[in-house]
Each structure stands twice: as C-alpha cells, then as structure tokens.
Amino acid sequence: xPRSQPRKRATIRxxxxxxxxxxxxxxxxxxxxxVSEETIERVRQAAAELGYEADPIARALASxxxxxxxxxxxxxxxxxxxxxxxxxxxxxxxxxRYALILDAxxxxxxxxxxALQLRDQRVDGLxxxxxxxxxxxxxxxxxxxxVVAIGDALLDARTAGEVVFDNRNGVTLALEYLRNKGxxxxxxxxxxxxxxxxxxxxxxxxxxxxxxxxxxxxTTAPHGxxxxxxxxxxxxxxxARPSAAFCFSDSIAYGVYAAAAELGLSIPEDISVxxxxxxxxxxxxxxGLTTVNxxxxxxxxxxxxxxxxxxxxxxxxxxIIQEPELRERGSVADLGLG
Amino acid sequence: xPRSQPRKRATIRxxxxxxxxxxxxxxxxxxxxxVSEETIERVRQAAAELGYEADPIARALASxxxxxxxxxxxxxxxxxxxxxxxxxxxxxxxxxRYALILDAxxxxxxxxxxALQLRDQRVDGLxxxxxxxxxxxxxxxxxxxxVVAIGDALLDARTAGEVVFDNRNGVTLALEYLRNKGxxxxxxxxxxxxxxxxxxxxxxxxxxxxxxxxxxxxTTAPHGxxxxxxxxxxxxxxxARPSAAFCFSDSIAYGVYAAAAELGLSIPEDISVxxxxxxxxxxxxxxGLTTVNxxxxxxxxxxxxxxxxxxxxxxxxxxIIQEPELRERGSVADLGLG
DNA sequence: TCGATTCACTGATACGTTTCAGTGAAACGC
DNA sequence: GCGTTTCACTGAAACGTATCAGTGAATCGA
Numbered sequence: 081x082p083r084s085q086p087r088k089r090a091t092i093r094x095x096x097x098x099x100x101x102x103x104x105x106x107x108x109x110x111x112x113x114x115v116s117e118e119t120i121e122r123v124r125q126a127a128a129e130l131g132y133e134a135d136p137i138a139r140a141l142a143s144x145x146x147x148x149x150x151x152x153x154x155x156x157x158x159x160x161x162x163x164x165x166x167x168x169x170x171x172x173x174x175x176x177r178y179a180l181i182l183d184a185x186x187x188x189x190x191x192x193x194x195a196l197q198l199r200d201q202r203v204d205g206l207x208x209x210x211x212x213x214x215x216x217x218x219x220x221x222x223x224x225x226x227v228v229a230i231g232d233a234l235l236d237a238r239t240a241g242e243v244v245f246d247n248r249n250g251v252t253l254a255l256e257y258l259r260n261k262g263x264x265x266x267x268x269x270x271x272x273x274x275x276x277x278x279x280x281x282x283x284x285x286x287x288x289x290x291x292x293x294x295x296x297x298x299t300t301a302p303h304g305x306x307x308x309x310x311x312x313x314x315x316x317x318x319x320a321r322p323s324a325a326f327c328f329s330d331s332i333a334y335g336v337y338a339a340a341a342e343l344g345l346s347i348p349e350d351i352s353v354x355x356x357x358x359x360x361x362x363x364x365x366x367x368g369l370t371t372v373n374x375x376x377x378x379x380x381x382x383x384x385x386x387x388x389x390x391x392x393x394x395x396x397x398x399x400i401i402q403e404p405e406l407r408e409r410g411s412v413a414d415l416g417l418g
Numbered sequence: 419x420p421r422s423q424p425r426k427r428a429t430i431r432x433x434x435x436x437x438x439x440x441x442x443x444x445x446x447x448x449x450x451x452x453v454s455e456e457t458i459e460r461v462r463q464a465a466a467e468l469g470y471e472a473d474p475i476a477r478a479l480a481s482x483x484x485x486x487x488x489x490x491x492x493x494x495x496x497x498x499x500x501x502x503x504x505x506x507x508x509x510x511x512x513x514x515r516y517a518l519i520l521d522a523x524x525x526x527x528x529x530x531x532x533a534l535q536l537r538d539q540r541v542d543g544l545x546x547x548x549x550x551x552x553x554x555x556x557x558x559x560x561x562x563x564x565v566v567a568i569g570d571a572l573l574d575a576r577t578a579g580e581v582v583f584d585n586r587n588g589v590t591l592a593l594e595y596l597r598n599k600g601x602x603x604x605x606x607x608x609x610x611x612x613x614x615x616x617x618x619x620x621x622x623x624x625x626x627x628x629x630x631x632x633x634x635x636x637t638t639a640p641h642g643x644x645x646x647x648x649x650x651x652x653x654x655x656x657x658a659r660p661s662a663a664f665c666f667s668d669s670i671a672y673g674v675y676a677a678a679a680e681l682g683l684s685i686p687e688d689i690s691v692x693x694x695x696x697x698x699x700x701x702x703x704x705x706g707l708t709t710v711n712x713x714x715x716x717x718x719x720x721x722x723x724x725x726x727x728x729x730x731x732x733x734x735x736x737x738i739i740q741e742p743e744l745r746e747r748g749s750v751a752d753l754g755l756g
Numbered sequence: 757t758c759g760a761t762t763c764a765c766t767g768a769t770a771c772g773t774t775t776c777a778g779t780g781a782a783a784c785g786c
Numbered sequence: 787g788c789g790t791t792t793c794a795c796t797g798a799a800a801c802g803t804a805t806c807a808g809t810g811a812a813t814c815g816a
Contacts, residue, residue, distance in 0.1 A: 089802095090804085091801095091802060092802065092803065103802090103803080103804095104804080104805080107805085108804090108805095111804095133800055134802085134803070135801085135803070135804080137801085137803090138801065138802030138803040138804090139802080139804075140803090141801085141802080141803070141804090142802075142803040142804040142805080143803075143804055143805085143806095250800060255801055288790080402796065
C-alpha cells in the first residue's frame with residue numbers, strides 16, 4: 081500500500097525565493113544573526129506561511145551539532161535510576177535538547193559499547209552514571225565530547241563537569257546509624273560491579289566498617305527485583321544471619337523486603353534493613369524504609385546545566401559535591417546499646 | 419581551553435582511496451549490496467584499519483532514515499509507564515534503533531507538540547501511549563510516519579499497528595471482583611484526562627457500573643505521587659467515604675496507600691483498594707495491592723515488532739489485543755454477600 | 757572629503773553519505 | 787557468432803543546511 085507520499089517539506093530555498101533573499105540570508109535571519117530586524121520579520125512571516133521548519137538532519141550535518149544529549153544509565157532496573165533518567169529527560173527537553181537514554185545494565189562492556197555508539201551517533205554531550213569509572217576509555221571519550229559524570233567521578237578523564245555523591249559521608253551516615261542502634265554484624269548488599277577493586281563507594285564501606293569496628297559481610301546482588309530477592313533469600317534463610325542489611329540502593333532493599341515476606345520474617349524484628357537513595361516508594365512500605373537520601377532534583381539540575389554549558393562551548397568544568405541526608409523511617413530496630 | 423580537536427573521523431572517501439574503489443562501491447560493499455564477496459572483504463578490512471564508521475547524520479540526510487524511534491509516553495510520573503518506557507528502550511536497542519523517549523505529562527497540548535517535534539526530528543517511527551486518542555492530528559501524523567499506539571487505539575488514524583488493552587474486560591474484572599466482595603459504592607480514581615467525554619476506558623467504567631448496579635463516584639487525580647496522595651486524602655477524610663477505591667493505575671493506588679497511612683486508616687479494613695497495571699512494587703506493599711495485570715513484556719515486544727516492521731516498509735498494520743488478568747492480593751476486604 | 761569601518765546580504769562550498777543512471781566486460785542463450 | 791543479460795563497479799547528483807569570504811552601500815570620524 082503506497083503510503084501517501086511524505087508530503088515534501090518546504091526547504092530554505094523556497095523561503096529564500098519567497099522573500100527574494102538568498103538561502104544564506106534566510107538561514108541567518110531564522111537564527112537572528114547579522115540581518116536587519118525588518119528582514120527577520122519578513123523571513124519569519126514567509127517561513128510560517130510555507131510551514132517551513134529547518135531540517136534537523138541537514139542542520140546537524142552542516143553545523144556538526146545534533147541537539148541530542150546521551151544519557152547513559154548504570155542500570156535502569158533500579159527504580160531510583162529510572163527516576164533520575166526521567167528527570168534528566170524532562171530537564172533536557174526543557175532546554176530544547178533531546179535525551180538519548182541508554183541502559184548499561186550494570187555491564188562495563190555494554191557501557192563501553194553504548195558510550196562509543198553514542199559518540200558515533202554524534203550527540204552533543206553525554207551524561208553518564210558510570211558503572212566502571214576507572215575504565216580507560218573514558219579519558220579518550222571525554223576528550224572530544226563533553227562528558228558529565230553523575231555519582232562517581234571518572235578517573236583520569238577530563239570531564240566537562242561532575243556531580244559527585246559524597247559516598248563517604250553517605251556510608252558513614254548509614255553505618256553510624258546502624259551502630260548507634262546496636263547493630264554490630266551487618267550484611268552489605270551491593271549491586272554487581274566490575275571487578276575494579278577500588279570502586280570508591282565500596283572502599284568507603286570497608287573503611288568505615290573498620291573505623292566503627294563493625295563486622296560486615298558483603299554480598300553482591302544482580303540487577304532486577306527477582307534476582308535481588310533471590311540473593312536476599314539466601315542471605316536471610318541462614319539462621320546465623322546478621323541483625324541488619326545495608327543495601328546499596330533502595331531497589332536492593334525492596335528485594336530484601338520481598339525475601340523477608342516470603343520467609344515469614346518481619347522487618348525490623350527479625351532483620352533490620354537500611355537503604356540508599358530514597359525512592360518515593362520507600363516511604364510507602366511497611367515499615368517505611370530507613371535510607372540515605374540524595375537530592376535527585378538538584379542532581380538533575382546540576383548535571384543538565386553542566387552538560388548544556390559544555391555543549392554550547394561555555395566550559396566550566398565544575399565538580400559539584402552532593403551531600404546526603406538520613407531519612408529515618410521504621411526499618412531499623414533499636415537493639416539497645418551494643 | 420581549546421579542546422583537542424575532535425580528531426577527524428575517516429570518511430568513506432578515504433576508504434575508497436585506500437581500496438582503489440569509488441565511494442559508491444564502498445557504500446554498497448559496507449551494506450553488502452551489489453558487489454563481489456571479495457570486494458566486500460577488502461572494504462571491511464580497509465574500513466577496520468582506518469577506524470571508519472559511517473556518519474549517521476550524513477547517512478540520515480542521504481537516505482532519509484535516522485534509525486530513531488520516538489516513544490511518546492502518556493505520563494512518566496506513572497511508575498508502570500516508566501517500566502514500559504524502559505522496556506521499549508531496551509527492546510529497540512536490541513533491534514539497533516535508538517529510542518527518543520518523551521513525556522506528555524498527561525497534557526494533550528504537550529502531547530501534540532511533542533509528537534510533531536518528533537516527526538520534525540525525522541524519527542523512523544513512533545510508539546505512543548496516547549493521552550488523547552481522539553485528537554485529530556493523529557490522522558495527519560500517522561499518514562507519512564509509522565505510528566504504533568499502545569493502550570487505546572487512535573481514532574480515525576491509519577496506524578501502522580496497535581497494541582490495544584481490552585479495558586472493557588479489565589474494568590469488568592475489577593468491578594465484578596469488587597462487587598463479589600460485597601462492595602456497592604466505589605470511588606473511581608482516574609488520571610487527569612483531556613475532556614474527551616468518550617475516552618474508551620472511562621466509558622467502560624460507567625457502562626460496567628451500570629450493568630453491575632454499582633454506585634460509582636469518579637475523582638480525577640493529577641499526576642505524581644504527591645498530587646495523587648492529596649486527592650486521595652480528600653476522598654478518604656470524608657467519613658461517608660465509599661468502601662472501596664478503584665484506581666486506574668497502580669501509581670494512583672500508591673497515593674491512596676500514602677493517604678491512608680497519613681490518616682491512620684488501614685487497608686483493607688477501613689478502605690479497600692484496587693489497582694490497575696500491576697507494577698512490581700504492588701506485591702511489596704502491606705497489604706499487597708490487588709490489581710489488574712497487563713503483560714508488559716508482551717506489550718513491549720508487540721509494539722516494537724510492529725513499529726520496526728513498518729519502519730522497514732514491511733507493513734502489517736495489525737491490531738493486537740491484550741487481555742488482562744486479575745492479581746488477587748490483600749487490599750480488598752470481603753464484606754460478605756452484599 | 758576621504759579612507760576606514762560597519763552593515764546587510766550574497767555566492768559558493770562544505771558536510772558525508774546514498775542512490776540513480778549508466779558503462780564496459782564477461783557470461784549466456786541459441 | 788551475435789544480441790541480450792548479468793555483474794561489478796563508476797560518476798554525478800542529490801539531501802538541506804551552515805558558514806566563509808567576500809561585496810557594494812551606507813555611515814562614521816576627523
């Protein structure tokens with residue numbers, strides 16, 4: 081069935097013809113450069129009449145700028161990261177950019193492949209929440225493309241800006257809270273990660289645990305609620321389980337809630353749970369999930385501001401540190417003075 | 419700071435030069451058309467050596483195809499729709515397409531503007547979960563661009579395919595269940611909608627309520643958890659409140675849970691709640707949310723298959739009907755025979 | 757009054773591919 | 787052995803814009 085032909089769009093040449101100007105003049109006029117007010121108005125008029133709209137593809141080819149910003153998420157299985165991606169998409173749209181949102185799914189190899197594809201796709205900038213901030217390709221990528229990192233700073237890469245979480249402080253907040261509630265042996269559930277031994281956040285956990293003389297036991301949890309639940313089930317089924325679980329994202333904590341429900345364990349009586357992120361759903365659970373809150377709105381605004389500035393050639397190259405806040409709800413039992 | 423120059427990419431001309439062929443031959447060879455196996459191999463080799471990668475912008479300008487599919491969501495405040503968007507993004511990536519995900523935020527005017535922008539952006543196809551399926555511009559848009567609708571069919575538009583929810587059945591499932599549990603007066607919470615009086619799903623609610631002799635009371639809930647909670651608070655604060663609330667999405671039901679918690683009401687003793695969608699979190703609440711489940715994986719697969727086929731010129735123009743399933747959990751009280 | 761500057765605009769080229777209309781040679785049918 | 791196909795490839799023309807290097811006229815300063 082021959083689709084009724086795509087209805088030829090008007091080109092800049094037709095507008096030029098209609099106004100008696102050269103295509104170059106029209107191009108300038110529509111962008112408000114180098115032409116008289118009167119001409120601008122005349123061109124606008126003609127463009128509107130012809131229904132002319134500059135072709136973004138041709139514009140991109142000629143100018144080298146696509147108006148698209150790549151957003152490479154660590155793992156979109158994670159609900160908090162979903163919120164972040166949605167927020168970034170909206171904020172970028174408000175700045176007349178399109179967000180190309182991709183999901184590394186926690187896999188460093190995939191992250192690398194997608195980042196390079198995004199560059200080949202000619203995005204004007206890249207916002208990334210790195211799975212593997214130590215990967216060497218970041219340096220090469222960031223030199224030639226404005227890259228803004230969220231979460232962890234990119235090691236050795238000259239980024240266009242960074243919105244870094246003070247994970248040291250976040251971890252301290254969480255672990256001190258647990259210790260003050262009398263928890264001495266703690267299970268730490270962290271998302272599956274590349275085997276970079278020095279991943280910043282993980283380092284802080286070990287360091288803080290040592291400082292606070294806590295006995296921690298790190299378990300790696302695959303992505304997705306089902307997988308997380310399975311990992312948590314294994315942990316909780318053990319009668320000699322720790323008294324508390326510190327989950328490195330609220331989504332992981334949800335898996336613990338699910339596993340606890342399955343096993344007939346109650347929170348916080350049988351197991352205390354602490355999250356990290358503060359997703360809107362965390363307040364709705366019973367009991368509410370005590371967690372470490374990051375200001376998602378502030379993160380979005382900062383990242384977008386940085387990447388847009390860099391894409392426009394106004395480079396600021398700033399590092400913005402995000403400070404966490406403890407959200408106390410009811411998922412951690414008070415064991416009395418430990 | 420002059421960013422080290424963007425490191426000129428190799429062009430097709432350089433590959434042509436290296437192989438002693440014409441650019442045209444290289445173009446054909448890289449797409450495996452009209453050239454000998456031997457030449458293809460030779461070109462591949464040279465391209466790899468030069469690190470050549472076809473420029474998507476130039477390709478799009480010449481061929482008229484961008485490889486991008488627009489995804490226009492009704493409201494990304496809704497968690498289920500977030501899952502849907504994430505799923506669509508992943509499935510499209512698996513088919514070597516980029517998803518341009520946009521959020522109409524429940525606003526028909528915004529929906530219209532974004533849909534047109536997506537067309538101007540030259541996407542190869544559009545997947546839309548329409549806010550206003552009756553809007554007249556769909557017809558004009560769908561004629562010239564493959565459009566696949568999810569949820570409600572686009573009225574009067576020649577779409578490239580449709581994945582339609584059997585809302586009639588879904589509503590029947592929910593309302594019959596409530597009636598069988600003895601609920602006669604029911605609050606219906608539906609997302610803010612354009613004032614199309616004949617929105618399909620809403621029509622079914624009225625019709626089914628009539629058939630089942632239920633007394634319903636429709637409230638419109640703005641988007642977002644906070645707004646939904648506020649709307650629910652108002653509803654629940656009334657001592658003469660209905661015995662059950664039927665929410666037209668799980669996200670709205672979450673607002674009812676939040677409001678109930680605030681007011682010290684317990685579910686389902688003080689108020690029964692029924693959802694619609696089945697988001698993963700619904701099973702984690704206390705009590706679990708009884709809801710109507712739609713197979714999100716099937717929806718994603720169907721929509722992507724349809725839009726990709728249409729974008730490739732293989733038009734099937736199919737309408738796929740999704741059937742719902744009741745997920746009984748604990749949020750509806752059994753009032754005994756009504 | 758004259759050279760310099762600014763202003764408003766033009767012509768041509770570049771961007772990097774795809775694709776159409778060939779083209780010469782080889783293969784084929786009879 | 788001759789006309790016809792097929793094959794593998796070429797040359798050139800799009801695709802629709804941005805931008806560089808002018809150009810003639812008007813304005814300016816002294």
